[in-house]
Amino acid sequence: MSSLSDFExxxxxxxxGTAIATTIPSLADAASPASIAETHTASVSFEVNGEPxxxxxxARTTLLDALREHxxxxxxxxxxxxxxxGACTVIVDGRRINSCLTLAVMHEGAKVTTIEGLGxxxxxxxxxxxxxxxxxxxxxxxxxxxxCSAVAVLDEIKAGIPSHVTADLMGAIEPTNMEMRERMSGxxxxxxxxxxxAEAMAExxxxxx
Amino acid sequence: MKFDTPATTNPIDRxxxxxxxxxxxxxxxxxxxxxxxxxxxxxxxxNPAYGFVVGAAIAKGRITALDLAAAKAAPGVLAxxxxxxxxxxxxxxxxxARLLGGPEIEHYHQAIAVVVAETxxxxxxxxxxxxxxYAREKGAFDLAALRDSAPLAPGGGFNGSPETxxxxxEGAFAAAPxxxxxxxxxxxxxxxxxxxxxxxxxxxxxxxxxxxxNQMIAWGKGDVAKTLGLKPExxxxxxxYIGGGFGGKLFVRSDxxxxxxxxxxxxxxxxxxxxxxxMFNNTTHRPATIQRIRLGAxxxxxxxxxxxxxxxxxxxxxxxxxxVGQTRLLYAGANRMTAMRLAxxxxxxxxxxxxxxxxxxxxxxxxxxxxxxxxxxxxxVEFRIRNDxxxxxxxxxxxxxxxxxxxxxxxxxxxxxxxxRAAKPGSVRDGRWMVGMGMAAGFRNHIPFKSAARVRLExxxxxxxxxxxxxxxxGSYTIIAQTAAETMGVPLDRVEVRLGDSAFPVSCxxxxxxGAVNSTSGVYAACLKLRDAVAQKLGINSSDxxxxxxxxxxxNRSVDLTEAAREGPLTGEDGIEYGDLGKKYQQxxxxxxxxxxxxxxxxxxxxxxxxxxxxxAGRILNPKSARSQVIGAMxxxxxxxxxxELAVDTRFGFFVNxxxxxxxxxxxxxxxxxxxxxxxxVDPMTSPMKAKGVxxxxxxxxxxxxxxAVYNATGVxxxxxxxxxxxxxxxLPTLA
Ligand code: FES
Ligand code: FES
Numbered sequence: 004m005s006s007l008s009d010f011e012x013x014x015x016x017x018x019x020g021t022a023i024a025t026t027i028p029s030l031a032d033a034a035s036p037a038s039i040a041e042t043h044t045a046s047v048s049f050e051v052n053g054e055p056x057x058x059x060x061x062a063r064t065t066l067l068d069a070l071r072e073h074x075x076x077x078x079x080x081x082x083x084x085x086x087x088x089g090a091c092t093v094i095v096d097g098r099r100i101n102s103c104l105t106l107a108v109m110h111e112g113a114k115v116t117t118i119e120g121l122g123x124x125x126x127x128x129x130x131x132x133x134x135x136x137x138x139x140x141x142x143x144x145x146x147x148x149x150x151c152s153a154v155a156v157l158d159e160i161k162a163g164i165p166s167h168v169t170a171d172l173m174g175a176i177e178p179t180n181m182e183m184r185e186r187m188s189g190x191x192x193x194x195x196x197x198x199x200x201a202e203a204m205a206e207x208x209x210x211x212x
Numbered sequence: 213m214k215f216d217t218p219a220t221t222n223p224i225d226r227x228x229x230x231x232x233x234x235x236x237x238x239x240x241x242x243x244x245x246x247x248x249x250x251x252x253x254x255x256x257x258x259n260p261a262y263g264f265v266v267g268a269a270i271a272k273g274r275i276t277a278l279d280l281a282a283a284k285a286a287p288g289v290l291a292x293x294x295x296x297x298x299x300x301x302x303x304x305x306x307x308x309a310r311l312l313g314g315p316e317i318e319h320y321h322q323a324i325a326v327v328v329a330e331t332x333x334x335x336x337x338x339x340x341x342x343x344x345x346y347a348r349e350k351g352a353f354d355l356a357a358l359r360d361s362a363p364l365a366p367g368g369g370f371n372g373s374p375e376t377x378x379x380x381x382e383g384a385f386a387a388a389p390x391x392x393x394x395x396x397x398x399x400x401x402x403x404x405x406x407x408x409x410x411x412x413x414x415x416x417x418x419x420x421x422x423x424x425x426n427q428m429i430a431w432g433k434g435d436v437a438k439t440l441g442l443k444p445e446x447x448x449x450x451x452x453y454i455g456g457g458f459g460g461k462l463f464v465r466s467d468x469x470x471x472x473x474x475x476x477x478x479x480x481x482x483x484x485x486x487x488x489x490x491m492f493n494n495t496t497h498r499p500a501t502i503q504r505i506r507l508g509a510x511x512x513x514x515x516x517x518x519x520x521x522x523x524x525x526x527x528x529x530x531x532x533x534x535x536v537g538q539t540r541l542l543y544a545g546a547n548r549m550t551a552m553r554l555a556x557x558x559x560x561x562x563x564x565x566x567x568x569x570x571x572x573x574x575x576x577x578x579x580x581x582x583x584x585x586x587x588x589x590x591x592x593v594e595f596r597i598r599n600d601x602x603x604x605x606x607x608x609x610x611x612x613x614x615x616x617x618x619x620x621x622x623x624x625x626x627x628x629x630x631x632x633r634a635a636k637p638g639s640v641r642d643g644r645w646m647v648g649m650g651m652a653a654g655f656r657n658h659i660p661f662k663s664a665a666r667v668r669l670e671x672x673x674x675x676x677x678x679x680x681x682x683x684x685x686x687g688s689y690t691i692i693a694q695t696a697a698e699t700m701g702v703p704l705d706r707v708e709v710r711l712g713d714s715a716f717p718v719s720c721x722x723x724x725x726x727g728a729v730n731s732t733s734g735v736y737a738a739c740l741k742l743r744d745a746v747a748q749k750l751g752i753n754s755s756d757x758x759x760x761x762x763x764x765x766x767x768n769r770s771v772d773l774t775e776a777a778r779e780g781p782l783t784g785e786d787g788i789e790y791g792d793l794g795k796k797y798q799q800x801x802x803x804x805x806x807x808x809x810x811x812x813x814x815x816x817x818x819x820x821x822x823x824x825x826x827x828x829a830g831r832i833l834n835p836k837s838a839r840s841q842v843i844g845a846m847x848x849x850x851x852x853x854x855x856x857e858l859a860v861d862t863r864f865g866f867f868v869n870x871x872x873x874x875x876x877x878x879x880x881x882x883x884x885x886x887x888x889x890x891x892x893x894v895d896p897m898t899s900p901m902k903a904k905g906v907x908x909x910x911x912x913x914x915x916x917x918x919x920x921a922v923y924n925a926t927g928v929x930x931x932x933x934x935x936x937x938x939x940x941x942x943x944l945p946t947l948a
Contacts, residue, residue, distance in 0.1 A: 042287045042334060063333040072332065077252035078245015080455070082406045083488040087872035090406055117245070124240035135239035138840045142685030143242030144406040144455025150243060180885070187880040191872065193406050193456050194685045195847025196840060197883040 049113045051076065052120030060107055066100075067091045069107035070117060078118035078147045082191070089190030092148035092155075093117050099155035101189075118147035121154065129210065130154050133203035141194035149190045153204050156186045160208075178208035213737035215660075216791025219896040223759065224736065229697040229704055230901075233836040236690045237709070238453075238683070247453045250425040251410040251485050257423075260412055261290050263328045263474040263484035264335035265466060266342050267321035267494055268313055271865030272351035272558045275315045275324065275344055282341040283327055288334030291477035292342070294325045298473050304435030306463040308530040308561045311439065312470070317346070318527060319560040320866035321493035326470035328478045351558030353865040355500055355525045358555035362523055365532035365554035370568075372537055378606050379547035381506075384517035388508025391517075392584045396505070396576035396931045398535075399857035400867065401498040402875055403565050407455020408491055412483035413471035421448045423483075424468050426712075427457045428721035429680040433714045435464045440472060451712035454722075457684040458848075459564035462723050465495050492560075492870035497858060499524040499533040499562035503576040507584045508547075515545035515599045520577060522550075525557030533562065534569030538655045538912070539577055541798060544601035558865050564723065566848060567908035570656050571915070575852065575933060578652035578916030583929070591635070592920070593625050593804075596653055604798045613797040613897035616828035617653065617804075620891065624651065624804035624826040627889065638927030638945060645810040646945075647821075648925025652913035654803025654825065658895075658904040659726040660794045663734030664717035664787025667696060667742045671781060673762070673774035675700050675707045677738075681719035681731040682712045685844075686907055687837030688722065688731060694834060695732040695901070699739035701759030702773065717785060725801075725905030728833060733788040733899040742784025746776040788899065797897045801829040801909040805846070809921035816937035816944055818922055820850055824887045825914075830895035830904035842910035843886040849914025851878045853922075855934050 048057045051074060058073055067084070070076045070093070079102060082090030086104040093102045094116040122128035127135070130150050140146040159166075160178050168185040169176055176182065183204050184197070192200065224230055241247035248255060268275075280292050295301075295314030303310050313322035325342055329335035352358060364374040385391060411424040420442065426432045429449050437444040454461060467484045474482040486494055501524045508517030520539035524532045536550035565571070585595035597618050604610040625631070633649040634640050640647045665679035677696050683689050693707040700707075710716065717738075720730035747754035750764055750771050758765040762773050776782055793799075808822040825842050832838045855876040858867040869875050888910075894902040915933065923929050928940040 040287075042331075061331055061333045063337075064331075068332060071252070075254045076245075077248060077254065080245075080249075080407070081251075081485070082408070083872050085488065085871070087488070088406065118243075119245050121244075123244050124246060127240060127243065131240075131243040134243045135235050138236065138836050140239075140242055140685075141687075141837075141840055141844055142406065142454060142456040143238075143247055144249065146242050147245040181881075184880040184883075188882075189879075191406065191877060191879055193404055193458070193848075193877060194840075195844030195878070195883070197847060197878070197880050198843050198886040199840060201880070201885070 045108045047108045047111055049110050049115055051115045052117060058107065062106065062108055064107050065103050066105050066107045066110060067102040070102065076117050076119055080144055080147060082145065089152060090145050090148040092151045092190060094151055094155055099152050118151055121150065130207050133206045137199045137203040137206065139196050139200040139203040141196055145190060145192045149192060149200055152187055152190045156183060157208055159186065180205065213740065213786055214789050214791060215899055216793065218793065219900045219902055222900050223699050224901055226698060229694045230833055231831065234690055234694060234834050236687060236837060237693050238689045249407055249453045249455050250412060250423050250451065251483055253412055253423045257412060257414060257481045260481040260483045261328050261330060261478050262332040262335040263326045263470055263482045264339040265323050265470050265484060265486060265490060266325040266327065266339050267490050268317045268324050269344065270317055270346045270348045271320040273317050273349040274347045275317065276347050277345040279343040283338045286334065286338035286341055288330035289327060289338045290330065291328040291474060292325055293473040293477050300441060302438045302441060304439050304464055306431055306435055308527045311466040319493065319558060321490055323466040323470055323494060326474045326484065328474040328482050351865045352556060353559055353860060354862040355502060355523065355555060355557065358525065359502055359523050362553040362555035365552040371531055371534055375551045376540060376606065377549045381517050381519050381547045381549040384547035385506055385508040388516050389511050390509045390587055392507045392580060392587060394505055394580055394583060394931060396503045396579060398501045398572040398575050398933045400500045400860060401565060401852060401856050402492050402858055403458040403460030404872065404875060404877055405456030405458055405460055408485045408488060409461065409465045409467040409495060410485035411468040411471040412481060413475040414481040415475050419446050420472055421450065422468050422472060423450045425454045425461055426451045427454065427461045427682050427684055427723055429682065429712060429714050430718040430721065432464045436468060439469055449714040451682055454682055454684040457722065458566045459568065459723065460495055462564055489871045492858060492867050492875065496561045496563035498565035498568065498572065499526060501533050501535045501572050503535055505576060505580040507580060509584060509588060513588045513590050513595050513598045515543055516547060518543065518545040518548045520550045523553045523555065524562065525555040526562040527558065528556055530562055533572060535573035535576065537569045538573050540606055541604060541800065542653060542655050543599040544605055545599065548605065559860065566845065567656055567911050570912040571852065574652065574655065574913045575915040578913050579919055579931065582920045592651060593621050593630060596621055610796065610798055613799045614828065614830065614893055614895045615802060616891050616893060617802040620802050620804035620826045620828050623889065624806050624824055628806040628824045630806065633924065637924050642810065644813055646813050646925040647808065647810050648921045648923065649808050650917050650920025650924050651804060651806045652917035652920060654805050654909050654913040656725060656801050656909045656912045658799040658801060658898055659724050660790040661720035661726045661730045662787055662789045663720035663730040665719065665735040665738040666717050666783060666785040667735065667738040669742060669746060669773065669777045669782045671777050673706060675702055676710065677707065677735055678710045678716040679719045679731065679734065680712060680714055680716045681727065682722045684722045686722060686727055686841060687834055688727060690837060691728055691732055691833040692735050695735045696739055699736055700742065702762050717787065725908040728905055729899050729901050729903040730788065732833060732901050736900050737786040737788050738784045741786045742782060745782045745784055746773065749776045749782060793897050799898055799904065801827065801904045801906065803827045803909050803913060805913045805917040807917040807921040809918060809925055811922060811925045813944065814947060816941035818854055818935065818937060820882065820918060821884055823884060825910060826889045826891065827906060827909055828891040828893050829906045829909055830893055830898055831902045832890045833901065833903055835890060838890065838906050839888045841907040842888045845907060845910025846886055846914050847878050847883050849911045850882060850918055852933065853915040853918035853935055857934050
């Protein structure tokens with residue numbers, strides 16, 4: 004295959020500076036099938052924000068796209084679509100996950116909570132209210148993921164699940180600034196609202212304690 | 213409204229709403245996920261098709277063959293558009309490279325096709341079946357290799373002068389008893405905003421609406437029209453929420469064009485988001501720089517000679533990174549020169565990123581100043597203060613409108629506990645950590661920019677503001693509402709703000725930290741027009757009327773404002789335009805940035821422990837969101853100092869680490885509590901709002917403050933950003 008030979012040539016650096024005819028599949032996957040005959044669909048039922056939902060989906064649909072494109076719950080954001088940013092964080096069966104890294108059909112019977120399930124304008128969840136009060140956001144795009152993560156992080160700390168910075172694995176874990184920052188580090192905020200998010204979380208953690 | 217004489221007392225000075233720390237009015241929407249971004253407009257289009265962009269796999273050369281058969285035959289595929297089938301396309305005024313490549317390829321990951329299908333999964337799968345043959349050509353990808361041959365950059369516009377000279381730099385430098393001659397480098401950086409570039413295009417006959425994510429609506433509308441060969445009035449852009457821009461969404465990008473072409477071909481609305489791995493090479497970036505700085509001073513620390521030269525690269529027809537601009541204005545010194553040289557590189561298009569010019573320029577200049585202070589045996593704060601100037605050093609007859617630079621430094625030093633800093637680097641330990649403090653100046657110019665708005669008093673007493681201004685996280689919604697509430701004398705919750713629609717009056721848009729002051733000044737002007745209409749309706753002489761507490765008062769009369777709209781809404785439309793106050797007075801913003809850093813004595817790992825910025829930037833319209841702008845910029849400054857770098861493959865001409873795992877940006881664990889202080893300042897030379905901007909001031913200088921703190925901790929100077937541990941590890945003091 005010419006694509007393969009090009010790849011090998013490239014690796015040896017021999018093509019540099021030369022004009023040469025090359026074939027490169029657009030997604031650089033020399034093994035991609037020559038054609039796709041049909042789209043495989045599957046059905047899945049789960050509960051989203053307390054409501055039972057049933058979907059017939061292309062089996063490749065991520066949980067993120069099931070929420071955004073099929074259920075029109077666009078509060079959950081797509082920042083990278085491959086587990087590097089946290090914008091897609093939702094809470095599934097009590098645990099936060101990156102919804103872009105999991106297929107919707109893997110969640111038969113699950114209970115999914117999205118940002119829309121935490122609160123609504125006029126009825127904000129305490130964490131949402133704290134984000135508003137402490138200006139824990141700017142453009143707002145990472146924000147639903149930050150808030151879902153923040154809610155789950157405080158639950159994780161309360162449940163005694165340790166993190167990389169937990170000093171004492173035997174005692175109760177305190178929601179310290181460093182403990183929260185460590186656990187939130189999978190949620191990127193390019194606007195840089197971190198310092199304010201930490202304050203919003205501290206306020207909610209303090210009220211809980 | 214023409215603003216050509218300094219502002220006097222006006223309704224904004226009441227400061228009942230403006231100047232108060234105010235929660236963002238769109239906060240409940242953003243925190244509940246109910247603010248809809250470009251890709252999420254299920255509310256306006258029920259069933260769009262999905263477009264997936266294919267990017268070129270070479271940096272320079274030609275497509276020799278394109279085989280679309282398998283892709284076209286894939287399930288769900290509705291259309292594929294390439295340069296062959298797109299029809300004749302123009303190039304936008306603000307684009308350097310074309311947004312759709314082929315057959316000629318100008319840079320790696322330049323869009324070459326959009327595959328449109330019923331679903332996202334189908335479009336993505338079909339895009340993988342597009343087969344392309346290329347003839348690869350030799351390109352230039354290595355800035356350092358081209359340094360010696362790079363010619364002077366083009367001047368004009370935002371570029372300024374490519375070469376400036378005052379006095380006799382060479383003579384003064386040769387004669388100076390203390391000198392510094394050092395070269396610094398800053399890498400390619402990426403905006404990496406969290407919302408990928410995204411657009412949904414809807415055709416209605418020959419009229420096109422694009423729901424998009426764009427900072428500059430009027431520029432975008434013009435460039436979409438130009439690219440597609442339409443009249444501007446055939447194009448509408450809508451962009452009410454923007455998930456971050458930082459300059460990366462100043463211009464129309466391929467998502468918008470490919471959505472428009474895909475929608476036209478498929479005969480239905482199409483939405484396109486650039487995938488994260490495509491963004492870094494497909495869109496723009498902050499170009500890398502090499503900067504040489506030479507300083508000469510007297511023994512008692514007076515600068516006598518200042519030279520700053522910068523090299524950057526761009527595609528043919530592109531602009532330089534204007535890294536020397538601040539050096540013309542920041543410090544006194546009789547003999548000075550600057551120069552910008554520009555190499556032709558076949559890398560993706562370089563363009564504006566948050567504080568273009570100053571951000572990388574200050575990263576170099578403010579290390580140089582730190583190095584010079586050390587050579588002189590002076591405290592870096594005192595050295596900067598000694599070289600303050602209250603006038604434009606190139607044109608001494610031209611004063612700064614406001615310059616509280618010294619106060620920023622003194623108050624910052626006081627607040628930060630600068631007196632506790634050990635002047636001798638590498639001398640403070642805290643357990644395994646070497647600890648240091650560093651500081652730098654912050655400097656960024658104010659830019660006057662015309663801006664218009666329409667304001668309506670509705671029958672129910674609400675005030676509705678419409679302008680094509682955008683809110684990219686900057687807080688525009690809220691400061692515009694504050695401005696209208698203040699001027700019309702109503703509470704904030706009676707104001708509704710509609711932004712980001714090209715159907716509205718043309719604003720300054722968001723960029724260059726010029727958005728806040730100019731857009732609110734435009735809204736203020738429109739409100740004055742509305743006040744005239746209200747007064748006339750109520751039979752009150754408008755110059756006597758006082759608008760307060762929801763009433764219009766004149767003499768003994770007090771009428772509910774709503775009365776004026778009883779027979780129907782009243783509208784005021786106007787804008788702000790500027791005379792030459794910006795020429796007579798240099799209008800700039802200032803800061804002192806202070807950082808404490810710790811370096812692991814064994815591993816060289818760097819942690820930022822404390823950060824403070826003291827800013828003087830005119831009237832602060834909303835201290836809450838302004839503070840957020842500054843801490844966000846400080847965060848990006850930490851990224852620039854310690855981790856951000858798009859690595860260039862100089863053989864094949866692309867950015868290698870083109871995703872968020874490879875291009876590292878600061879995360880929660882990297883950023884400590886940040887403190888920001890705004891000095892009291894009103895600047896009547898800028899506008900009726902007496903404000904300037906802060907969103908870029910916050911990043912200018914931070915990188916150097918971090919680097920200087922790391923140096924103070926270790927005694928090892930790193931001049932190539934980012935300051936990563938591999939660059940100082942082998943020179944760290946040996947472990948005891
Ligand atoms: S979108 Fe899922 S982690 Fe980025
Ligand atoms: S608020 Fe913009 S990325 Fe976090």
